Amino acid sequence: MKLSDALYVFSKIVSYITLFAIIAYIFLVSFVPVIGAFALKWEFSILPEVWTLNNIKFLLEDPFVLRSLYSSLLIASITSVVSVTIYLLVIMFLFLRERSRWVHTFVEVSVLIPLMLPAILIALAIYEVYRPTMLGGTYWILVFAHLTIVSPYVFRNLYSVARMIDMKTLIEAARSLGAGVLTATYRVILPNIYHGLIGAMLLAFAVSFGDFEMANLLAPWQYRTVTIAIFQYFFKNAWNASAIILLVIIVSVLTSFLVAYLSRKALARYVEVVR
Amino acid sequence: MKEVKLVGVSKYFGSTVAVDNVSLEVNKGEFFTLLGPSGCGKTTTLRMIAGFEKPDKGRIYIGEVLVNDLPPEKRNIGFVFQNYALFPHMTVFENIAFPLKLKKYSESEIRRRVKELLSLVKLEGFENRYPRQLSGGQQQRVALARALAREPDVLLLDEPLSNLDALLRIELRRELKNIQRKTGVTAIYVTHDQDEAFSLSDRIAVMNKGRIEAVGSPDSVFNSPRTLFVARFLRYKNIFEVKVGKDTVELFGRQFPLKDFNVEVAEGKMYVAIRPDTLHVYTKPPEEIGGDYIVLEGKLVDKLFYGSETEIYVNVQGYELITLVSTSLANTLKVGDNLYLLVSKKDLKFLTP
Numbered sequence: 049m050k051l052s053d054a055l056y057v058f059s060k061i062v063s064y065i066t067l068f069a070i071i072a073y074i075f076l077v078s079f080v081p082v083i084g085a086f087a088l089k090w091e092f093s094i095l096p097e098v099w100t101l102n103n104i105k106f107l108l109e110d111p112f113v114l115r116s117l118y119s120s121l122l123i124a125s126i127t128s129v130v131s132v133t134i135y136l137l138v139i140m141f142l143f144l145r146e147r148s149r150w151v152h153t154f155v156e157v158s159v160l161i162p163l164m165l166p167a168i169l170i171a172l173a174i175y176e177v178y179r180p181t182m183l184g185g186t187y188w189i190l191v192f193a194h195l196t197i198v199s200p201y202v203f204r205n206l207y208s209v210a211r212m213i214d215m216k217t218l219i220e221a222a223r224s225l226g227a228g229v230l231t232a233t234y235r236v237i238l239p240n241i242y243h244g245l246i247g248a249m250l251l252a253f254a255v256s257f258g259d260f261e262m263a264n265l266l267a268p269w270q271y272r273t274v275t276i277a278i279f280q281y282f283f284k285n286a287w288n289a290s291a292i293i294l295l296v297i298i299v300s301v302l303t304s305f306l307v308a309y310l311s312r313k314a315l316a317r318y319v320e321v322v323r
Numbered sequence: 324m325k326e327v328k329l330v331g332v333s334k335y336f337g338s339t340v341a342v343d344n345v346s347l348e349v350n351k352g353e354f355f356t357l358l359g360p361s362g363c364g365k366t367t368t369l370r371m372i373a374g375f376e377k378p379d380k381g382r383i384y385i386g387e388v389l390v391n392d393l394p395p396e397k398r399n400i401g402f403v404f405q406n407y408a409l410f411p412h413m414t415v416f417e418n419i420a421f422p423l424k425l426k427k428y429s430e431s432e433i434r435r436r437v438k439e440l441l442s443l444v445k446l447e448g449f450e451n452r453y454p455r456q457l458s459g460g461q462q463q464r465v466a467l468a469r470a471l472a473r474e475p476d477v478l479l480l481d482e483p484l485s486n487l488d489a490l491l492r493i494e495l496r497r498e499l500k501n502i503q504r505k506t507g508v509t510a511i512y513v514t515h516d517q518d519e520a521f522s523l524s525d526r527i528a529v530m531n532k533g534r535i536e537a538v539g540s541p542d543s544v545f546n547s548p549r550t551l552f553v554a555r556f557l558r559y560k561n562i563f564e565v566k567v568g569k570d571t572v573e574l575f576g577r578q579f580p581l582k583d584f585n586v587e588v589a590e591g592k593m594y595v596a597i598r599p600d601t602l603h604v605y606t607k608p609p610e611e612i613g614g615d616y617i618v619l620e621g622k623l624v625d626k627l628f629y630g631s632e633t634e635i636y637v638n639v640q641g642y643e644l645i646t647l648v649s650t651s652l653a654n655t656l657k658v659g660d661n662l663y664l665l666v667s668k669k670d671l672k673f674l675t676p
Contacts, residue, residue: 240412
C-alpha cells in the first residue's frame, strides 16, 4: 500500500471515530436524564444500579410539576402563535407595502437585537416596563419577554420563505383574479410559506418552553414554568428532575407533531379546489 | 370587454415622477401597447389600471366606471405577469379554476370552462401538472388561460414574453394575437420590444420619462416619428441636428425651402431623421429625379456585412449616413468610392428635441 493510500484510509477512520464520538456524546447528554428517570441508585456504573418507576409516579402525583408543565405549555403556545401572527403581518407589510430597502434593513437588524443582549438584561427591562402596569404579576409579562427573545428566529424563518415565493406578485395575481387580500393570504400565501410558518412556530415554542432565565425572574408564583420545576427538584432529588425532563421531551415531540398535523389540516381546507 | 380611459393620470414615487399627466383611450376589443424603455412609466401605468398602484392625480375609467378607488379584485381585469405568477402549490387545473371557484361556479361549469381554456392555449392534457413541471412558454400559456378564465373586461399584460427565448417569443406572439382576436377582449400590453409592439398591436403609445410621446397605429408611429426620442427608440440611424430658418432649412450644407417638405416646424434647432432603407444608393449621378427627391453626394467610408444585406457608411459634407444595400452591390464598392444617395423629401422626418 502506498503512503498516500494509507494516509487516506487513516484520515477516513479518524473522521468516522470523531463523528461517532460527537453523536455518542449528544446521545449521552440527551439520554442520561431519560435513563435517570428510571433510576433509584446510579453512582459508579454505566447504567443505573437500581431501577424504579417511582420517579414517574412522582411526576403524575406532584401537583407542582403538572401545574408547571401546564404553565410552560400555555406560555409557549401563546408566544408561538402571537409571535408568528405578528411577524407574518410585519413581513406582509414589508413585502406588500414597503419599497424602501432601508426600512427592510432596519427591521432585519432590529429584530436581531435580542440575540446580542443577555437574556437577564431583557428580563430586567421587561420587568421594569411592565411591573407598574396591569400586566405586572401575571404570566403575560413572561409572554412579552418571550415574544422579544423569539423574534429573531420567527422573523428570519418567515422572511426567508417570503423572499423565496415572491409574495407581492402572488398576492397581486390572486387579487387580479378576484380574491380579496384575506382570501389571497389564506389560499395562496399561507400554503406556500407553510413550512416556514411551522418552523417558526416550533422554534418559538421551543425557545419559550426551554427558557429558564426569564421565567425565573418574571414568572408569577402560580405560573412557575417547568424549567423552574426542574431546577428546584434537581437539588432535592436529581432522578425526580430527570423524570420531569423525560416528560418535557415527550411533550415537546408530541407538540411538534400536533402543530404540524393541525396546521396542515387547517391549511388543507383553504387550498381545496374542485378537481 | 370594455374601453379604458385615463385622464391626466400622474404617479410619484417620492420625488420621482413615474407617470406624468398621461391621458389615453383604449377602445373596446383593441390591442393597445405601451412601448418604451425601462423606467419610462409603462408598467406603472398598467399597474394603476389594474389597481395595484393608486394614481396621485387624474382619473381612470374602465367602461363607464371610475375605478380610482376600486381594489383590483373588483375591477374584473385579467393580469398576466412577466414572471407568470402561477400559484406553485396548485396544479394547472387548480390555477385556472381559482378565479372560477371564487366566482362560485358549479363544479361542472368549472370543469367545462377550464377544458375550454386549456384548448384555447393548446395545453390539453396538462391539467394535473404543477407549474414547476412546465416550461416557461407553457407556464405563460397557463397564466394567460387563468387571466382569461373570469372573462375579464380588460386583459393587462406586463412584458409577458420577455422571460422566454427568442424563437418561443415569436411563436407565442402569434398565438397571443390569435387568442385576443378570438376572445375579443380589450388588451393593454406593456413591452420594451418594438418588434413585439408593432406585430401585435392595433395601436401603440410610446412612453418616455412618464409621458406619452406618440400614439397611433404601428404604421403611423413607425413611419412618422415626431420627437427625437421616438426616432431614436425606433432605431432610426441617421439623425442630424438642423437649423430651421424662417422659410428655409439647412441640410448637409445646402439650403432648402421649408415648403418642399410639407411640414410645419418652428424656427430654431431641430433634428432630421432618415431611415437607412429610404436612402437609395447610386454609383453615378441619378438622372431625372424630379423635385420630390434630394441627391446627396458622398464617399464610402465603411462596410458592415450582415448576410444578404450590407450596411454602408457614406460621408456627406461631414455627416455620416448609414444605408443598406444588397451584399452583391456592396461587393462591387470600395472604401473611398464616390456614391450618390437619393432620398425622397417626404422620408426626411423633422423631429422636435
